Amino acid sequence: MRELELIGYLGPRATFSEQAVKTFFPNSTRISYDTIPACIDAAELNEVDAAVVPWENTIEGSVNLTLDYLIHEQPLRIVGEVVVPIRQHLMIHPNHVQHWEDIENVYSHPHAIAQCHKFLHKTCPSAAIEFTKSTGAAAEFVSKHPERPIAAIANELAAAEYGLTIVQRDIHDFDNNHTRFVVLKKTPLALEVEGLKVKGHKTTLMITLPSDQAGALHQVLSAFAWRKLNLSKIESRPMKTGLGNYFFIVDIEQQMDEVLIPSAIAELEVLGCSVKVLGSYPYF
Numbered sequence: 499m500r501e502l503e504l505i506g507y508l509g510p511r512a513t514f515s516e517q518a519v520k521t522f523f524p525n526s527t528r529i530s531y532d533t534i535p536a537c538i539d540a541a542e543l544n545e546v547d548a549a550v551v552p553w554e555n556t557i558e559g560s561v562n563l564t565l566d567y568l569i570h571e572q573p574l575r576i577v578g579e580v581v582v583p584i585r586q587h588l589m590i591h592p593n594h595v596q597h598w599e600d601i602e603n604v605y606s607h608p609h610a611i612a613q614c615h616k617f618l619h620k621t622c623p624s625a626a627i628e629f630t631k632s633t634g635a636a637a638e639f640v641s642k643h644p645e646r647p648i649a650a651i652a653n654e655l656a657a658a659e660y661g662l663t664i665v666q667r668d669i670h671d672f673d674n675n676h677t678r679f680v681v682l683k684k685t686p687l688a689l690e691v692e693g694l695k696v697k698g699h700k701t702t703l704m705i706t707l708p709s710d711q712a713g714a715l716h717q718v719l720s721a722f723a724w725r726k727l728n729l730s731k732i733e734s735r736p737m738k739t740g741l742g743n744y745f746f747i748v749d750i751e752q753q754m755d756e757v758l759i760p761s762a763i764a765e766l767e768v769l770g771c772s773v774k775v776l777g778s779y780p781y782f
């Protein structure tokens with residue numbers, strides 16, 4: 499990716515999405531958007547050259563909003579993947595540090611709340627949970643209401659950015675907390691990032707099975723298995739067309755080639771499946 503490229507992310511400042519962009523594209527110009535769909539639309543409308551959006555978290559699983567928007571609304575291509583360690587902290591306005599255990603509300607993004615369920619249950623069971631558009635938005639909200647005994651769950655950058663005090667560190671329920679972010683572009687050109695080591699490649703497919711065919715999923719998996727195409731993820735999502743209608747998202751641990759993946763796709767199509775390539779991209 500060339501330097502100074504414009505990158506859209508879920509804002510405001512100091513979200514994990516901004517952290518992903520800062521870490522992996524330090525020379526880019528960042529533009530923040532209020533929601534993930536707005537960020538994806540911006541890439542479609544050429545307001546930005548790429549959108550960096552959360553895709554999957556170790557504790558909470560897929561970010562369904564991203565996945566569904568890409569599938570149903572805005573078919574951009576995945577051109578790269580970056581993984582960010584996620585450390586969640588509980589932070590409050592400095593006015594309330596002495597009595598932080600009396601907080602009445604905890605604000606954060608639904609994924610961040612879900613990553614800290616055990617902590618919230620044990621440490622502040624009577625605080626009401628309030629969902630925000632991002633962790634950064636939660637921290638910003640708490641900073642704007644210094645009179646209220648409320649807290650945000652967000653990252654270290656957010657505490658510094660919004661002048662909050664961290665009262666409990668690393669409150670995510672499992673240590674190995676990471677989020678995969680994907681880089682979305684209008685054109686499927688593979689991403690090259692100066693100074694970043696490519697760790698491997700993936701090809702992500704969306705597969706719709708023929709309805710009511712016995713053994714269809716088994717046949718789909720066989721098409722990959724006998725070609726020794728390693729799958730690192732398989733997930734089903736509703737097609738939103740009726741109960742029981744699902745499609746599958748499959749990650750193959752390999753770059754699109756000229757033989758193996760195209761022939762697996764051709765085999766799936768003969769079986770009556772429809773297949774869409776969401777991207778073939780490096781991960782860093």
Ligand SMILES: O=C(O)C(=O)C[C@]1(C(=O)O)C=C[C@@H](O)C=C1
Pocket residue numbers: 508512513514515516552555561584607609610631632633634677
């Ligand atoms: O709210 C943020 O900071 C985000 O970037 C969003 C998001 C997500 O959607 O999963 C990203 C990483 C963390 O897993 C928590 C929240």
